[in-house]
Every structure is written in C-alpha cells, then in structure tokens.
Amino acid sequence: MPDARTEILARVREALVGSAIDPVQTVAPRAATPVATRELVDLFAERVADYRAVVERCSAEDLEDRIAAALPAGQVIVPPGLSLRVPDAIVDDGTLTAAELDLIAAVVTEARVGIAETGTIVLDHTPDQGRRAISLVPDTHICIVREDQVVADVPEAIALLDPARPQTWISGPSATSDIELDRVEGVHGPRTLHVLITPPRDVTS
Amino acid sequence: MRVALMVTCINDALYPSTGQAVVRLLRRLGVEVEFPQAQTCCGQPMVNTGYLDEAVPVLRTFVDAFAGYDAVVTPSGSCAGSARHQHSIVAGRSGDEALQEAVAKLAPNVYELSEFLVDVLGVTDVGAYYPHRVTYHPTCHSLRMLGVGNRPQRLLEAVRGIRLVDLPGADQCCGFGGTFAVKNADTSIAMGADKARHIRETGAEIVVAGDNSCLTHIGGVLSRQRSGVRTVHLAEILASTEDSAVAEVTR
Amino acid sequence: MSGTFVGMPAFPEAAREALTDSQLRHNLAHATSTIRAKRAKVVAEVPDWEELRLAGAAVKERALLDLETQLVRLEETLTANGATVHWARDAAEANAIVAGIAKAHAATEVVKVKSMVTQEIGLNEALAEEGIAAWETDLAELIVQLGDDLPSHILVPAIHRNRAEIRDIFRSKMGAAGRPAPDDLTDEPAVLAAAAREHLREKFLRAKVGVSGANFAVAETGTLVVVESEGNGRMCLTLPEVLVSVVGIEKVVSRWEDLDPMLRLLPRSSTGERMNPYTSMWSGIAPGDGPQEVHVVLLDNGRTRALADEVGRQALRCIRCSACLNVCPVYERTGGHAYGSVYPGPIGAILNPLLKGVGHDEQTDSLPYASTLCGACFEVCPVRIDIPSVLVDQRAQVVDAHRGGVPKPEAMAMKGAAYVLGRSRRLSAVERLTGIGMRFARRFGPTAWTGARDLPDAPGESFRDWWLRTDGGRTDGGRNDDQKG
Structure with missing residues (x-):
C-alpha cells in the first residue's frame, strides 16, 4: 500500500483532472479613501471600548501614572523589552511556569498593530510584548498602543505583520456567547483588558 | 412582442382562476397573451426530487411549446426560477446540444408576473381595486x-x-x-x-x-x-x- | 464522554422526534433569532460585503483547484518552521497519529481547542480507548462533554441547552471530571462561565499536550490560524509543551494576504462580531515561546471525494461559520441532532453526503432532502456556497445511486409524471381526473399531506379546457364562469 501522503496527493490530482484554475484574481475590497490618523485613532478607541475593554488616551508623560492607576493589587509582570518602567514589576526571563504565572495579577505589554475598524490589537510577541503566556495567564492585561500603530482595517494590518512571528489578535477581553448566545465577558483569557493609547514615540521622547 | 402565458401545471389543474386573472390583467394593459397548448410543466417537481432523467422529456416539451416567443410570463416565482436556473442543468444532463442551445435562448425570456409588469411593461399601477x-x-x-x-x-x-x-x-x-x-x-x-x-x-x-x-x-x-x-x-x-x-x- | 452519531435514524424520523420537544424549539428560536440579528447588524456595516464574499470564495476556490501544489508547499514551509507534518487518509489514521504522539510523551490527558475536525474523526473516543482523557475546553463543548450529549451546532454546540439545563449539568457532572462547580452556582451566564473558568484552569496549567484544529493553514508561510473567543484556544495553543493540530486538507489558503478577506468575513458571519476576541497564529515553533514540539496532521477523510464532485466541491470552501444554520428554517425547527452528524444544518446536508458518498445508507441519503430549497443559506454564506444547487445535485446523485434495483414508489411516480407531462394531451386527460383524485385524498386521508393541512377544492375545469372553451376568455364559451375561483 502506498503511504498516506502519496495516496492523498494522488487522489487530489485525480479529483482535479480537467479542472482549470480560474485565472481571475479577485482582490478583496479596501476602504476607498485614506482616513486621517486622528479619525482612525478615534474609531479605534471607540471600537475597542465596544467590547467592554477599558480604553484611555494619555500623553507619554502620563503613561506611567496611568499604568500604576490601572494595576490591580498583586504582582505584575512585564516583558523584557518594555520601553518604560513599571515599578516592582517582575521582568519575564522566560522561566516562570504556567502555574507560577497564574499567581501574577497583571501584565503590561506594548503591541504591534491596532486595527481601527474592528477594534483589534495585534501582538507579535517581540521583546516589548513578551512570550505569549505572559499576556494570557494573568487576569489583567494592560496594553499600550501608540497612535501611529493604528491602521484602518484588516488588510492594512496583514500587510504590516510578519508571518514568521507568532501572533495574537485581541479584540476585547475574553468572552463567550455559548449560553443562549448571550455575550458574557471574562472566561479564560484576561478578564480585564485595559488599553492605553499614547502619541507616537518619536514625537514625545 | 409575442407573449406566451406559462400557466404552470398546478395552476392549470387546480387554480385556473389565477391563469384567467393573468389573461384579464394583461389584456387590460394591452397585452394579448397566447397560451401554447403544448405546454405542460417546467419539470421542477422532478428536478427537485432528484429525477433529472425524467425531467428531460418534460423540458423538451417546455422548449417546444415556448420557442419563438419574445417573453414567457408565468404567475409563479418558483417555475420562473426553475426555467431560468435549472433548465440548463437538465439540458446538460441530456447531452443534447440542440436542447442546451434552445434552453440558453429561452431561459432569459422567462418572467415571473411582477417582473414582467414592472420591468417589461414598466407599470406599477395596474388599475386594480381590492377593498380588503x-x-x-x-x-x-x-x-x-x-x-x-x-x-x-x-x-x-x-x-x-x-x-x-x-x-x-x-x-x-x-x-x-x-x-x-x-x-x-x-x-x-x-x-x-x-x-x-x-x-x-x-x-x-x-x-x-x-x-x-x-x-x-x-x-x-x-x-x-x-x-x-x-x-x-x-x-x-x-x-x-x-x-x-x-x-x-x-x- | 460524549456520544457518537452512529446509528442515527434518517432525517424525517429524527426531525419528527425533535419537533415534539417544545423546550428545544424555544431554545433554538431564541438563539437563532438573536444571532441572526447580530450578524445582520455587523454585515450591514461593511459597504462592499458582496465584493468581500466574492474575494473570500475566490481565495478558497483558488487553493482548492491547485490543492496538490498548495499542500506540498504547506508541508515544506511547516517543516522548515520546525513542525512535523503527518498525513492521514481517514479518521483511524489521524486518531492513531494523535494517540501515538500523546503516548510518546506518556500523557494520560490532552486539552483540546474546539475543533470540528476532531469531532468528525471521533478523536476523543479513540483517545479514551488508549487510556488518554481528552478535555474539551470550549464552554459549549464542555457542556456537551459533561452532559454526555451530542453537539447540535457548529459554533455553539450546546445551542439546544438553556441556562437552567447548563447549571444542572455543571452541578451534577463537574465533580467527576475535576474541580466541582461551586455550591452557590446560579444560572446566570456570567456565573456559569466563571465556573467553567475555575474548572478548566487546573487542566490548562498542568497539560503536557494540546490538540487543536485550524481555521486556516497558509501554504506560503506555514502558518496555522485558530479563531476563538474564550481564551481556551490560547491556553491550549500556548501552555502545553506539545501541540498537535489536525487540519483538513481543505483548510489551506495559498498566501499570507489571503487571510484578509477570510478574517473580515468569518467573525461577522459567525458570532456577529466585527472581530472575535482572540485569533492565534503560529508558524511552526517559536523558540522560547509556546510549544517546542509542534505536529500537524493533514487529513483527507472524504475530502478528496468531495473535491472530485464538480458541483459539490464548493462545499470545501466552508469556513464553518454556521451562518447557514442560523438562518435555516428547517434547522430552527429541528435542531442539529436530527442531521445525525457533527456537521448539521444546510452545510451538513451537503457536506456529509459529499464526504461519505450517497447510496450506502438511508441516513446520509435523507440529508439532501432536509431542505425546502428556500435559499436563505446561500444568501448569508460568506464564501458563496450555492447550497441549494448542491442539494439538488446531491438529490440527483441519491436517485441515480438507486437506479437499477427494484424501483421505489416515488421513482415509479416520477416516471409516470414524466410520461404524463411529456405530452400536453396526456396531461389534459389526467387533469380531468383531478377532482376525483382530490376527493379520494380527502376521503382516505390522513396522508403525509392531509395530516395537518386541508386540500384545496378542485375546480370544475382546467385552465386549458377553459381557454379552449372560451377562446382565452374572449367569448363566454356557453357559460360565464371565468370569475370562478
């Protein structure tokens, strides 16, 4: 008997005998008019808030105070490359186990992209965001998004992102609609998502 | 414009008053419809039950009955849909190229009544009175x-x-x-x-x-x-x- | 553990039973009308939704028509990214591969992301036979698993359960599977969700092996994508040391940018959200981040059979959003169990016969007939699967599969109808008997029709006879009855 791979590929070939690929490449539609950054950021903030995430906009100077105010009681972890200081935070060195992370109350990360239309934050887990587990297990996620990271919609985000990197697309706190299709926020992922939107780094530093 | 009435098998047998109404209505609007006596059924009952071979002779009768008309009007969305969307499938099944051609020519000329009134005759007020x-x-x-x-x-x-x-x-x-x-x-x-x-x-x-x-x-x-x-x-x-x-x- | 669909009755019998369950009808009507309204609202926000559907259909169609190249490419990129690729012709091969990986790590349990394909192959049952517990971690799947129940919806497998039933299941069954439900458990959805969080937490934190499916697999980059809401997916995809993903070969898309129309179409069609809470993407192994041993099982299990069906192959475009279930008037009345498969509703009515083939069992053969062909499913399908056309084609295949044997009464009736309708003269003769037929049916009912429906009165003459007698209403033809109704 041929191996499974050989046989499946042969079946595929046989199934498609006489079927040509449609040469027409349909391109997904994109928003016709570019929108000013200001409006995009407004929309982003509104859409993230729609998911019942906490959204605040603040200057770079206020950022550390806002983070401090947003932190719940308990320990906080930060990724090794976070561009600002969070007092008393554990800096992740990749050694904490899932069970140990479960004892930590909050995490502060940055982000790669914000998508205005859908209110989505994309993490690609570079050192300013850290490995996936640290932004998953703690129950509060404080996420800093810079205004110049906000794009209009999904195609713009896809174009910016590096497929080689692991990614987590986050749209609000964890939620379920499994009971009578009634949306409830807060299941396994962080039950509190706190988004801080700040001006671009180069303008303020 | 030669207009044929496709009355449908169910209206022919059970609801002649509907066919009669179409005739009266169109006559009032200045359209004399013809009723090709050779017509029977669009074949939908067979097609939708999976009996494509059995639908072929019915389709042949349909095509013969309505060939040559500029418009075929029918008081049935379902039968119009059958003619426009399913007849090509049945014709394809028959392997008869002449039938396939005839269907391709005829199908776009089949109109459901409201389409015929609004799109072909361009009327929405047909002068009706119905106090209910x-x-x-x-x-x-x-x-x-x-x-x-x-x-x-x-x-x-x-x-x-x-x-x-x-x-x-x-x-x-x-x-x-x-x-x-x-x-x-x-x-x-x-x-x-x-x-x-x-x-x-x-x-x-x-x-x-x-x-x-x-x-x-x-x-x-x-x-x-x-x-x-x-x-x-x-x-x-x-x-x-x-x-x-x-x-x-x-x- | 949850049951299987083996040995289910054909659709009409299963539906009859489901229709008598008024609680089920109520739960379904409530849930489907809620989700329909949510979907309609967010779809209306997208001005070029129709173009987006076309783009989504094209992405899947291109990959399917070039599947051999795409699969080979996917294998190459996954391997280059450090993943191990396995191929499985059928359910048994796929289950054996997953069990083998779990055993190699001496795992006695795995945590699972909600996945249609692992239900299709009966993975949980197969692992149980090997002494490995498979924990479902999606809330609805947990409800189904704890309740020893069957899924009845693609997105919301416990859609047939209301909150009070779920509370009862949690109270009585959680203890045996791990951490019990709290004593003060109410039927508030938020409270029930919190109980699920507590129950599953210990399983996530200790799991060595995670099992998932994938919503999309990008051939160009070797990226798998899982779309979810609760974070159970992220837990299973991130915390275990070993990750096994079972992926149907139809899940492949060619290019990275092909994810764009799909990620705009799926959440709006599925949960009626602009975007689902979490989407995870991973391209093999990320050093120091997540599972350091990653397996991908590419599964056929009937997909190449469906691919060979020129009309039906479009069903492989399906992205399991379940919009077709939510708008289906048949599904809304009968629920998902009546379809006898993990794939219920309109998509199930075509996908099951396409994957399994028709002409072998009555249950599968009954599915293409479980529709009025109303077309609501096609209207909402984000990848434009023309489900009504495939249903009609599958019906023809069912009929053709039974040609040659002793003809059923239906086949004889159709042959008779074809004879009568082949010539208007024959039809005209039969029409004169319509009145007798109607009186007969009324007198000797109840038949399938007259059980709960009256028959119309037969007219005095057919339209055809009226036309001949009155010259199309231009004369009174001897009696004035063109007003007769």
Whole structure:
C-alpha cells in the first residue's frame, strides 16, 4: 500500500483532472479613501471600548501614572523589552511556569498593530510584548498602543505583520456567547483588558 | 412582442382562476397573451426530487411549446426560477446540444408576473381595486432565486382600496418546498404553523403571494386551523376591478 | 464522554422526534433569532460585503483547484518552521497519529481547542480507548462533554441547552471530571462561565499536550490560524509543551494576504462580531515561546471525494461559520441532532453526503432532502456556497445511486409524471381526473399531506379546457364562469 501522503496527493490530482484554475484574481475590497490618523485613532478607541475593554488616551508623560492607576493589587509582570518602567514589576526571563504565572495579577505589554475598524490589537510577541503566556495567564492585561500603530482595517494590518512571528489578535477581553448566545465577558483569557493609547514615540521622547 | 402565458401545471389543474386573472390583467394593459397548448410543466417537481432523467422529456416539451416567443410570463416565482436556473442543468444532463442551445435562448425570456409588469411593461399601477386587508408573503424562490425585490409590494401598494399590512417574519420560508412538504411533512407543517400564526397576527383577511404552490400549503394549514384567512394569488388581486369586486361578492 | 452519531435514524424520523420537544424549539428560536440579528447588524456595516464574499470564495476556490501544489508547499514551509507534518487518509489514521504522539510523551490527558475536525474523526473516543482523557475546553463543548450529549451546532454546540439545563449539568457532572462547580452556582451566564473558568484552569496549567484544529493553514508561510473567543484556544495553543493540530486538507489558503478577506468575513458571519476576541497564529515553533514540539496532521477523510464532485466541491470552501444554520428554517425547527452528524444544518446536508458518498445508507441519503430549497443559506454564506444547487445535485446523485434495483414508489411516480407531462394531451386527460383524485385524498386521508393541512377544492375545469372553451376568455364559451375561483 502506498503511504498516506502519496495516496492523498494522488487522489487530489485525480479529483482535479480537467479542472482549470480560474485565472481571475479577485482582490478583496479596501476602504476607498485614506482616513486621517486622528479619525482612525478615534474609531479605534471607540471600537475597542465596544467590547467592554477599558480604553484611555494619555500623553507619554502620563503613561506611567496611568499604568500604576490601572494595576490591580498583586504582582505584575512585564516583558523584557518594555520601553518604560513599571515599578516592582517582575521582568519575564522566560522561566516562570504556567502555574507560577497564574499567581501574577497583571501584565503590561506594548503591541504591534491596532486595527481601527474592528477594534483589534495585534501582538507579535517581540521583546516589548513578551512570550505569549505572559499576556494570557494573568487576569489583567494592560496594553499600550501608540497612535501611529493604528491602521484602518484588516488588510492594512496583514500587510504590516510578519508571518514568521507568532501572533495574537485581541479584540476585547475574553468572552463567550455559548449560553443562549448571550455575550458574557471574562472566561479564560484576561478578564480585564485595559488599553492605553499614547502619541507616537518619536514625537514625545 | 409575442407573449406566451406559462400557466404552470398546478395552476392549470387546480387554480385556473389565477391563469384567467393573468389573461384579464394583461389584456387590460394591452397585452394579448397566447397560451401554447403544448405546454405542460417546467419539470421542477422532478428536478427537485432528484429525477433529472425524467425531467428531460418534460423540458423538451417546455422548449417546444415556448420557442419563438419574445417573453414567457408565468404567475409563479418558483417555475420562473426553475426555467431560468435549472433548465440548463437538465439540458446538460441530456447531452443534447440542440436542447442546451434552445434552453440558453429561452431561459432569459422567462418572467415571473411582477417582473414582467414592472420591468417589461414598466407599470406599477395596474388599475386594480381590492377593498380588503391584505398581507403579502414573499415566496422564497421569487425573493432569493429570482430577486424580484419589492416589485410585488409596489404593485400591491398601487391597488385602490387595499389595506396592506406587514407580515412578521415575512422572509421566512412557509415550509412547502415541493417534495419537502411530503418527505419531511412534520417539519413542513411546523414551519407552516409558524407562518400561519404570523399571518393571523396581522389581522389580515387575505394572504397574498406570487406562488399557488406555497399558498396551497399555507392555505391548507390556515383552513385546518379554521382561521378564516383566505389565500389569494397576486395575479387575482391585480386583475380585480370595481366590476369584478361586485362579482366576487357572489362567488 | 460524549456520544457518537452512529446509528442515527434518517432525517424525517429524527426531525419528527425533535419537533415534539417544545423546550428545544424555544431554545433554538431564541438563539437563532438573536444571532441572526447580530450578524445582520455587523454585515450591514461593511459597504462592499458582496465584493468581500466574492474575494473570500475566490481565495478558497483558488487553493482548492491547485490543492496538490498548495499542500506540498504547506508541508515544506511547516517543516522548515520546525513542525512535523503527518498525513492521514481517514479518521483511524489521524486518531492513531494523535494517540501515538500523546503516548510518546506518556500523557494520560490532552486539552483540546474546539475543533470540528476532531469531532468528525471521533478523536476523543479513540483517545479514551488508549487510556488518554481528552478535555474539551470550549464552554459549549464542555457542556456537551459533561452532559454526555451530542453537539447540535457548529459554533455553539450546546445551542439546544438553556441556562437552567447548563447549571444542572455543571452541578451534577463537574465533580467527576475535576474541580466541582461551586455550591452557590446560579444560572446566570456570567456565573456559569466563571465556573467553567475555575474548572478548566487546573487542566490548562498542568497539560503536557494540546490538540487543536485550524481555521486556516497558509501554504506560503506555514502558518496555522485558530479563531476563538474564550481564551481556551490560547491556553491550549500556548501552555502545553506539545501541540498537535489536525487540519483538513481543505483548510489551506495559498498566501499570507489571503487571510484578509477570510478574517473580515468569518467573525461577522459567525458570532456577529466585527472581530472575535482572540485569533492565534503560529508558524511552526517559536523558540522560547509556546510549544517546542509542534505536529500537524493533514487529513483527507472524504475530502478528496468531495473535491472530485464538480458541483459539490464548493462545499470545501466552508469556513464553518454556521451562518447557514442560523438562518435555516428547517434547522430552527429541528435542531442539529436530527442531521445525525457533527456537521448539521444546510452545510451538513451537503457536506456529509459529499464526504461519505450517497447510496450506502438511508441516513446520509435523507440529508439532501432536509431542505425546502428556500435559499436563505446561500444568501448569508460568506464564501458563496450555492447550497441549494448542491442539494439538488446531491438529490440527483441519491436517485441515480438507486437506479437499477427494484424501483421505489416515488421513482415509479416520477416516471409516470414524466410520461404524463411529456405530452400536453396526456396531461389534459389526467387533469380531468383531478377532482376525483382530490376527493379520494380527502376521503382516505390522513396522508403525509392531509395530516395537518386541508386540500384545496378542485375546480370544475382546467385552465386549458377553459381557454379552449372560451377562446382565452374572449367569448363566454356557453357559460360565464371565468370569475370562478
């Protein structure tokens, strides 16, 4: 008997005998008019808030105070490359186990992209965001998004992102609609998502 | 313009008054329809049950009956849909290239009544009079397969004396579905019962639709429930005038 | 553990039973009308939704028509990214591969992301036979698993359960599977969700092996994508040391940018959200981040059979959003169990016969008939699967599969109808008997029709006879009855 791979590929070939690929490449539609950054950021903030995430906009100077105010009681972890200081935070060195992370109350990360239309934050887990587990297990996620990271919609985000990197697309706190299709926020992922939107780094530093 | 009436098998056998209404209505609008005597059925009952081979001779009869007409008008969204969307499948199955060509030529000329009135004749006010409280059920094939949109409502709104009331859940299927009504009778009846409930909620005396097959099912449920609501085909409302309203009282 | 669909009755019988369950009808009507309204609202926000659907259909169609190249490419990129690729012709091969990986790590349990394909192959049952517990971690799947129940919806497998039933299941069954439900458990959805969080937490934190499916697999980059809401997916994809993903070969898309129309179409069609809470993407192994041993099982299990069906192959475009279930008037009345498969509703009515083939068992053969062909499913399908057309084609295949044997009464009736309708003269003769037929049916009912529906009165003459007698209504033909109704 041929191996499974050989046989499946042969079946595929046989199934498609006489079927040509449609040469027409349909391109997904994109928003016709570019929108000013200001409006995009407004929309982003509104859409993230729609998911019942906490959204605040603040200057770079206020950022550390806002983070401090947003932190719940308990320990906080930060990724090794976070561009600002969070007092008393554990800096992740990749050694904490899932069970140990479960004892930590909050995490502060940055982000790669914000998508205005859908209110989505994309993490690609570079050192300013850290490995996936640290932004998953703690129950509060404080996420800093810079205004110049906000794009209009999904195609713009896809174009910016590096497929080689692991990614987590986050749209609000964890939620379920499994009971009578009634949306409830807060299941396994962080039950509190706190988004801080700040001006671009180069303008303020 | 030579216009043929495709009356459909169910109207021919069970609802001749609907066919007669189309003739009267179009005559009033200046269109003399012809009735090709060779016509029988569009073949949909076979196609939708899976009997494609059996539909081939029926399709041949259909094509022979209607070839050469500029327009074929039918008081059935479902049968128009069958002609426009399914005949090519049956013709393909037959392997007969002449039949395939004939179907390709004929199919675009088949119009459901409201399409013919609005798109071909360009009228929405057909001069009808119908002093009743009426609710309209858009049948699935006219709504989704043909995309007749709001043409029937526009025609009905222009009828004098009519009181049109919205049907809740209007776009939900009534549960007829041809062979479905028999093969899955329990589900069909459950759907029909919900449709009948919505119709009764409107307080309408009449439920109107563009397909007598759906109306047979809906009317069957309404009648069993002793609801007092009557089913009437769109063509019969549009054909009604002040004179015929007097006649109707006596029927 | 949850049951299987083996040995289910054909659709009409299963539906009859489901229709008598008024609680089920109520739960379904409530849930489907809620989700329909949510979907309609967010779809209306997208001005070029129709173009987006076309783009989504094209992405899947292109990959399917070039599937051999795409699969080979996917294998190459996954391997280059450090993943191990396995191929499985059928359910048994796929289950054996997953069990083998779990055993190699001496795992006695795995945590699972909600996945249709692992239900299709009966993975949980297969692992149980090997002494490995498979924990479902999606809330609805947990409800189904704890309740020893069957899924009845693609997105919301416990859609047939209301909150009070779920509370009862949690109270009585959680203890045996791990951490019990709290004593003060109410039927508030938020409270029930919190109980699920507590129950599953210990399983996530200790799991060595995670099992998932994938919503998309990008051939060009070797990226798998899982779309979810609760974070259970992220837990299973991130915390275990070993990750096994079972992926149907139809899940492949060619290019990275092909994810764009799909990620705009899926959440709006599925949960009626602009975007689902979490989407995870991973391209093999990320050093120091997440599972350091990653397996991908590419599964056929009937997909190449469906691919060979020129009309039906479009069903392989399906992205399991379940919009077709939510708008289906049949599904809304009968629920998902009546379809006898993990794939219920309109898509199930075509996908099951396409994957399994028709003409072998009555249950599968009944599915293409479980529809009124109303077309609501096609209207909402984000990848434009023309489900009504495939249903009609599958019906023809069912009929053709039974040609040659002793003809059923239906086949004889159709042959008779074809004869009568083949010539108008024959039809005309039969029409004169319509009145007799109607009186007969009324008298000797109840038949399938007359059980709950009256028959119309037969007219005095057919339209055809009226036309001949009155010259199309131009004369009174001897009697004035063109007003007769």
